[in-house]
Amino acid sequence: MTDKKPDNFDEVVASVDIDLVSEQKNERMPQRRYQRRRQGTFVPDYVDWKDIDYLRRFIPERGKIMPRRISGINAKDQRRIAQAIKRARSMALIPFVTD
């Protein structure tokens, strides 16, 4: 299709497109970032993989390990807790999947 472009085609394109797209992105992003970020769950220095009462708060009903953006703990503690949960799972103290 060879449509005849209007004379101000380039100007229209430049003024409309980019602003719209970036506005939409900005509107979306702040809402997603502040979604359910809890503060200050205390993590002890040594995470004991046998202490399932403590580990249970990081495992919601489905049995999956809670991601950091919901539990709000820092990366080092998240790795420790994940390792402890995996050990406890291997020893059948915590299930892999709950139904």
Add this chain to the structure above:
Amino acid sequence: MANKRVYEIMYIVAPETADDDLTKINETIVQVIESQGGTIANTDNMGRRKLAYPIDKKTEGHYVLLEVEGTGKEILELERRMRVNDAIIRFITVRVDEDRKTADKQKAKRDARQVRRNVASNRGGANQESEQESAGQNQ
């Protein structure tokens, strides 16, 4: 480095083994460890527990926890035996001395910081009292 490695060993024994068989298994394991030169620091017979998922179609198991000190050789021999034994359905060995050392160091650092805060607040005025309160709440 001296042989100060500390391990935690937990194993599950099949539930239908009789109690005296269970004690026999425990004693064998203790013997294996001590013959290889390790020492047992703690034992904890956690008793029968429901498993979180069936292992070998069984839903319960007898949990036993040991804490062992020594070099690594007894763990090698022990794991070999546990793999062969059919009554032991699962086991895990975790080395804990490094983690405990770092945990103790962090605790010592935290306590030292707390002491310093207390000293500073005792010397200072009202502003530093509130700082001590917030430190106490964080603890």
